Amino acid sequence: MTALPTRTGVLGGGRMGAGIAHALLLAGCEVVVAEVSEETAAAARDRVLAAIATSVERGTTEESAEALQARLSVGIGPAALAGCGLAVEAVPEDAALKARMLGSLDEALDADAVIASNTSSMSIDELAAVTSRPARFLGMHFFNPVPASALVEVVVGARTDPALVADAREWVAQLGKTAVVVRDSPGFASSRLGIALGLEAVRMVEEGVADPADIDAAMTLGYKHPVGPLRLTDIVGLDVRLDIADYLAERLGPRFAAPQLLRDKVAAGELGRKTGRGFYAW
Numbered sequence: 373m374t375a376l377p378t379r380t381g382v383l384g385g386g387r388m389g390a391g392i393a394h395a396l397l398l399a400g401c402e403v404v405v406a407e408v409s410e411e412t413a414a415a416a417r418d419r420v421l422a423a424i425a426t427s428v429e430r431g432t433t434e435e436s437a438e439a440l441q442a443r444l445s446v447g448i449g450p451a452a453l454a455g456c457g458l459a460v461e462a463v464p465e466d467a468a469l470k471a472r473m474l475g476s477l478d479e480a481l482d483a484d485a486v487i488a489s490n491t492s493s494m495s496i497d498e499l500a501a502v503t504s505r506p507a508r509f510l511g512m513h514f515f516n517p518v519p520a521s522a523l524v525e526v527v528v529g530a531r532t533d534p535a536l537v538a539d540a541r542e543w544v545a546q547l548g549k550t551a552v553v554v555r556d557s558p559g560f561a562s563s564r565l566g567i568a569l570g571l572e573a574v575r576m577v578e579e580g581v582a583d584p585a586d587i588d589a590a591m592t593l594g595y596k597h598p599v600g601p602l603r604l605t606d607i608v609g610l611d612v613r614l615d616i617a618d619y620l621a622e623r624l625g626p627r628f629a630a631p632q633l634l635r636d637k638v639a640a641g642e643l644g645r646k647t648g649r650g651f652y653a654w
Contacts, residue, residue, distance in 0.1 A: 374539040376401055376546050377457025377486075383450060383477055385416020388490060389462035391518025393444070394423040395547045398433055402443045406452040413446045420444055423519060432519075450476040457482075458543070460512060461499075462490040465615050470494065471502045478503035486536060488512035489527075493563045493616045496529040496556040506531035510540060513560060516608060525562050526553045558623035559616070566604070567616055571631060573601040577651065578633040584651040602651040606644035614638050 378401060382393045385405040396403045397420070405420065407413040424440045427433045433440070446452075450473060453459045459481060463473050470491065477487060487509045489499050500509035511527025524544045528537055537553060544551035554561045573587050581587075588600020605613050614635065620628035637643075637650065644650030 373546075374542045376543050378402055379404070379456050381406060381453035381456035381459040382462055383453060383459060383473060384462035384464075385412065385419065385446070386462065386464075387419070388514060388516060388518065389460075390416055390419035390423060391516070392460050392462055392490065392514055393420050394427070395514075395518055395549075397424065397440050397443055398427065398435075398548070399546050403445070404453055404456060405444070405446045406450055407446065407448060409448065413448060417444070417446045427519070451480045453477060454480045455482070456485060458486045458488065460488045460490055462514075465491060465494065465612065465619075467494060467498075470499060474499060475502045478505060484508070486510075486539075488540070490514055492612075493559045493619050495558065496527045497531070500529050500531065507533040508536060510536060511556070511560070512540060512544070513562065515562070522549050523562075524549050524551050525560055526551045527556055527560050528553060529556045559620050563616055564620065564624075566601075567613065567620060567628060570601045570605050570613060571617060571628065571634070574605070574631045574634050574651075577602070578631050606650035606652050606654065608644070609646060610634060610643045610650050611638050 376399055380396045380401045381404045382389045383406050385407045389405065393403045393405050405416050407416050424437050428437045459477055461474055463469055487503060489496065489511050490513060491511060492513055496511045500506040503509055506529060510529060510532045513525035513527060515521035515523050526537060526540045541551045559567060576582060576587055577584055584602040588603050591597040591600045614630055617628050617630040641647055642649045645654045648654050
């Protein structure tokens, strides 16, 4: 078995990045989280520490909070991840931002280090192209919330080393999750299918077919989905869903065009759980 690198890094300490860092800590890694400022770095640390406290409280780890915290460090900028054998990029879904951060990360890491992007929809080949290591680059798409999710989507670029794909499968297993492997394609498997369902649910609300709670109940009770597509849209963020829809519409055509209702809610600042209102009040 190929063990996870001892020293791992996460570029971006938001909700997803902090969740990934937490998972790596529970797997026994030393973890460095890189953020853009002292303020955001402090917030990232707080998120990871809160996740650690929850794990200890629930008994999902045999380690003490102190032992886990001792393996966590937080720094500023991609250079903080120097010396990491695996670095997971988890910055927002903005192509220019990702390109800039990945270029800097590539310069900071040793030549044999692996870069994995947590992008939910962007081309792995295009992201890898801004680095000097396309063979050592792949997608590792985690799901929100990371601690509760059992899935990681491993996305294989045209130049990704097949041996790295095998390693990534084993790393995911060491994180206590299951890997599915997909070829690089817009939206991969999960986002493409999830967005298709979510956009149709929004259209049904827009057309007055049913209210959000009844649409969601149809999927949770009728199809055994753990959460309905509209509540999931609120959890993920309406702005995030809109960005993915626009990207897929550009790459795959008008079947992924966002409904006007989704655009209106984003414009009004109704982004879901993070703002207190989306299709539901939180």
